[in-house]
Amino acid sequence: MLRELHIRNIALVEEVRAEFGPGLTALTGETGAGKSIVIDALALALGARSDPDLIRTGAAEAAVExxxxxxxxxxxxxxxxxxxxTVPEDGLLILRRLLPREGKGRAYVNAQMVPAGTLRxxxxxxxDIHGQHQGRLLLSAxxxxxxxxxxxxxxxxxxAFREQFLAWENVRREQAALEGGAREQAARRDFLAFQVKEIDAARLEAGEEERLQAERLILANAERLFALVEEAYGVLGGEEGALLAGLKGAAGRLAEAARFDPDLKPLQ
Known part of the structure; x- marks a missing residue:
């Protein structure tokens, strides 16, 4: 039995909360009073296709519970x-649907997020919502x-069959999860063993990474290194006066070159 319906920002309705009791409840009013809005909101809570046009003008999100x-x-x-x-202990089932103007809508059953198909x-x-030429529930398999x-x-x-079938489904899912976990563990073990073999085959040595990084720096700047050393050598091979004047420049070039190749530091 429907106990309560809470509508917020749907069509012309800003917010309304209606409580229902046992027996017949009739919603009456003239055309345009909003009777169909109540049905549309209830249909949303039951998993009907969402439509952003249902969101009240100026609102960022519509909600129905x-x-x-x-x-x-x-x-x-x-x-x-x-x-x-599972069925709540108090027997109260709360279906909630949020419809943002932008982005994907969300559906909840007792505060737990679910696909809209679960609401349906x-x-x-x-x-069972009946309209003209419509009997939705009778079309349900x-x-x-x-x-x-x-x-x-x-x-x-x-x-009884449904209960046993669901129990079998649960066991089947648990079995699939266990088998999947075993396969993942085996694949992980093989991958780690492969990595260990590769590391052993590489025969890595202490300090090798630092040495390779230094070598990479030299190779990456080889052209600049050659130019700096060549300029310094050119200064050293000049006339005595030019040599004295160019020593400072040569030292600067060698200092820059030593940034890339530490073996050149003794030449500074």
């Missing part, structure tokens, strides 16, 4: 079990099977 008393409804328990959920599956067990089981007097057997 529907609370149902699902005590003693086996179909709801089965739908929850298929989604990995639960909605088929909870509400799940509902058709329930009616067939009820007509044949096998509803209890069907419920």
């Amino acid at each position: 529907a609370a149902f008393d699902v005590s003693g409804i086996p179909a709801v328990a089965a739908a929850l079990a298929e989604a990995g959920l 599956a639960l909605g088929e067990c909870l509400v 799940r509902r058709q099977l329930e009616l067939l089981d009820a007509f044949g007097g096998t509803a209890e057997e069907a419920a």
Whole structure:
């Protein structure tokens, strides 16, 4: 049974909260009063296709929350079990849908995020929305099977089978998870063994990384090194007067070259 419906920023409605009791509830009003907005909001909570046009003008997000008393409804328990959920102890099931103007919408069952398809599956067990030439629940394969089981007097057997099938599904998922974990561990072990072999084959030595980095620096700046040393050598090979005048420049070039190749430091 629908216990409460909370609507926020849908169409013309800024916010409204309605509580429902047992028996018949009738919504009346003239055309345009917003009766259909209530139905559209409820349909959203039950997993209907979202439409950004439903968001109230000026609002960044619309939201609808529907609370149902699902005590003693086996179909709801089965739908929850298929989604990995359970019936709350108090029997109160809260379906919530958030519809942002930009980005992806979100769906929740009792504060736990779920796919919109989970809301649709639960909605088929909870509400039948009838419009002109429309009987949504009668088109549901799940509902058709329930009616067939009820007509044949096998509803209890069907419920027992459903329970056993869900238990088998849980065991199958656990088995698949264990097998997948074992495969991942074996693959990880093989990968680590391969890496150990590669490291052993490389015969790395202490300080090798630093030596390779220094060599890389020299090779990366080989052209500049050659030019600096050549300029310094040219200064040293000149006339005596030019030599004295150019010693400072040669020392500067050698100092710059030593930044790339430390072996040149003794020449500074």
